[in-house]
Amino acid sequence: MGTENPNRPNFPARPAVTPFAAQQSATPFLSSGSVVGSEAPPFRPVSTASSQFSTPPFSAGSEGPAFRPPPTSRSNELVRPPPPSASYGPPSSGFQHFPSPQMPSTGQLPPPRTSFTGQPVVPMQTRPPPGHVSLPSQPQPPSVPMGSPPQSIKTGQPNMNIPLSADQHFLPSRPNAQASSPPMGPSYATPRGTFQSAFPGYANMQPNSVAQAPTMQPSSFPLQQGNYGPPAPSTPFLSQQRGYTPGPPMSTPSGLYTGTQMQQHGIAPPLANSQGLAEDFSSLSLGSVPGSFDAGVDVAALPRPLGGDVEPKTFAEMYPMNCSSRFLRLTTSGIPNSQSLASRWHLPVGAVVCPLAETPAGEEVPVVNFATTGIIRCRRCRTYVNPYVTFTDHGRKWRCNICSLLNDVPSDYFAHLDASGIRVDMDQRPELTKGSVEFIAPAEYMVRPPMPPLYFFLIDVSASAVQSGMLEVMSQTIKSCLDDLPGYPRTQIGFITYDSTIHFYNMKSSLMQPQMMVVSDLDDIFIPLPDDLLVNLSESRSVVEAFLDSLPSMFQNNMNVESAFGPALKAAFMVMSQLGGKLLIFQNTLPSFGVGRLRLRGDDIRVYGTDKEHILRLPEDPFYKQMAADFTKHQIAVNVYAFSDKYTDIASLGSLAKYTGGQVYYYPNFQSSIHKDKLRHELARDLTRETAWEAVMRIRCGKGVRFTTYHGNFMLRSTDLIALPAVDCDKAYAAQLSLEETLLTTQTVYFQVALLYTSSSGERRIRVHTAAAPVVADLGEMYRLADTGAIISLFSRLAIEKTSSSKLEDARNAVQLRIVKALREYRNLYAVQHRLTGRMIYPESLKYLPLYGLALNKSTPLRGGYADAQLDERCAAAYTMMALPVKKLLKLLYPNLVRVDDSLVKTEEFDISKRLPLTIGSLDTRGLYIFDDGFRFVVWFGRAISPDIAQNLLGEDFALDYSKVSLSQRDNEMSRKVMKILNKYRESDPSYFQLCHLVRQGEQPREGFFLLTNLVEDQVGGSSGYADWMLQLFRQIQQNA
């Protein structure tokens, strides 16, 4: 049900919105006005002013004559026809809210217009300078147009009529006009502030409107434009305009209210509903999907994210100059304007940042070199120049958008402003037009010369490493990657192997063969030949290759089962500490020798459910945390590859990766015959992906808000400085915001993520992502602008952190509780007015939140108790999830399930997007299914699958035990097709290799392990199914509601 409804509701909503769009157009002015005060006209909107103006207004003008006659009656009619009509009727009441500020102005102005009569006149007036002059008084006229625009849109009738009617009606019945009109007003005088605030929200609703807005520039025009809509092309302007808006100091509070009230609270005031109701209904049908759970749940109707992650589009449309959402996602694009509002929103307010996310071809981040001027930054808050800064004083000064300090423009960076206040060299300045830029940093940004890319390998060569084949696969892979290591010819490389002793290798380029040196004094580690252990790859290439070739055979007969991991780690630290770099650890057994040895503390069932449970998930020996801190201090990132079939205490080993910005790869029970491809792919990716070295990251944001907590794999160097010895595209970081002031007075909050790093080529660079988000005063608006993906990403990190200080159960309950609180708050907003008893309502933007919450509670780190997941797997998954970007996390939580047998038999192309709900009901015994969570594939063979398919895919092995069979390409059409599908999935996400597990229906326990426990909608073990979960949430929401 829920899924269906959303669309419908939209329609009604849209008409209402349209007017707003018009408003938006106005906003640009506002911003200008607000910022500069008088500057309004000059706005940045790069688009040529002339074109903009002429089109909308004129059209209106021509229409104008027609308008007058039809006046009132038409307007009403027009209004009604659209679905929202009901809403409109009431609108008059809406005015009441707005009253004081707008009214006065309107009162004055309206008459003028009417008097002018010639409606054509009206448009005329607005456009020309008069608009500016009259600004203060004008507010009304704008309002009038506003009202009309919506109408026109809805009815589809000629624009002409509408405007007239609007005027007439409005004058008398202002309330209506205002509601619709607010946008207009803002463009002009004081009202601006208010309008602006309101707009953002509206903007989201309709993308179209945005396009129109740009044309607006002349303050008067906005209204008309809104109506006419057509001028769309200029979308970019909108964004700009908004960005500029920041200033509107004046009326913000009032403005906010108007915006918010209209939508949600409009309801409360009886009459005001006109607009409020309209909005409300729309949101009802749209956003809040009613599902009645009383008489059983219609499982099929529950919302499911079968389309994958949906990035919030509205946000980008509102602020086109924002960085892409692949770099930065906010949990809600509406920043609460007060602490009380923030506390009512129960979900986290924050951001998920993936600073080096891979960009599709053509969208690369532009690189800017400020060699002559030095990087332009704000003197006070150190913000980097970005598209939202404004230039004033003929281009000699620029105003920081974050702290609003007026900075001087260096003479080398100076450029004249054109008539609209835009720098004439705007097009050549990516830093002024793009949300993401990379600056080349001069020497001031270096504490030492940029380091070369450095890869150091710490390899366990004990008996199990040799027997599992890990050593061989690893050395082959490293050898094959030598050509692709980034940073040629500066790349450095080195190796240490260890069992119960530590083996160093002299790789000096003058040698033919590497020289091995064994150190067996583990208590007092010393480094033999400190200079030749770490060598330049291009110089010592042949020695390195000789080493890798001989490594597996060297230890072939090693029967040593001990592992002096701690001392080896210290040795590696000593070798690397001069330069930093990346340390890859290949660990096969539990560290058993020397410092840092770990006990087989194992997974004790008796501990689960007690206060000591979480200790299992913490590093046992403080040595590991201490080492991790030292590594970070010396710019060393650690990646841990663990292979053991027994307990290896990933909790302890992984903390090395956690605090150094690294990653944990866990291959339980590694066997080269099975896991070869996975290790090969993932190790190769780790070695060859573009990496940023010795990086630090900081997120700046506007006054009044502050990032307080950070979540992910890294270490904080100071309260807001994230130290990242190595970063790459597969790492994301989350942060939570808090409001420092009880009431925000700005209209927009800006965020700037700056990552200072050394590129593999040895250049110091700063990657800067800038984004703006509107401040809202209304809870409903926050919900509407919410981003489920980012929220879930933050939730998962919070929950995982919680598992290291309390029980799994507590962590799960915390997730559930927050979802319940959030939905209850939302329900309180709407339920009473609409008598929704027996229905669960939630905003459209959060419709998947409950399901993802359920999936999160069933994810490996959080699920069940003792028997539901191995402790090591839990910890490894937790470390992985702490670093996953949003999209990959969502895929892991709600994996793809597709049926492929149909397309195998038929000739049609396989439709990769036909995802099925993750429930056992989706599985047909005659089918062949692929389950893909981004980390592995499970291919499920139904019991009654046609033998033809099985035989074609598996050859003669189809009757064997599937755990021993692997899927490989065979010489027939079906097999090729399946492999093509799998490869397609793999290519879509290269960060991990999805190993294929074949499972036959009814084959226990493999089926249960690989598939059934991952069908998140089903009831597994003690956890609830989707329908139960919803019912449970619903009951809790209703308690104390």
Added chain:
Amino acid sequence: MAWDPILWIVFSIMNITLLGLNFYQFLGFSDLEADYLNPYELSSRVNSVIVPEYLLQGAFCILFLVTGHWFMFLLSLPPAYYNLTRYLSQQHRIDVTEVFRVLNAEKKTRIIKLGVYIVFFGLVITRTVCAGTFSAMLSFLFPNNEELDFRTSVLEF
């Protein structure tokens, strides 16, 4: 009777040292927050004084018990118990990697401890003065000692 004022002077010295150690830690955390210190320095500084502080506080507490000052002993028992549990659960040291997560809590405990020690300081000083009045000799020595103590503690800051 002469040893009583001496004892109280010892108490007040111990108390002032405790105050100093605590204040030192508190300053460290404030500096960290203001970015004057990095987490590495902070943890090494704070960790170097934590165990001495715990020991001193334990001695302080036990000395009251041994000398039969029941009331003071009972008063000093809660902080001693708190220290003991922290120590036994291995939570007394500052964890470099997670400093910022515990920063506020640690600051708060330092402030509370400071408050507790100041209360003790008041009590100890009044007792010292009372004890001092019995001994004319000590009563005129006392202010000198007090000054000295102050100076050492101030220097430490």
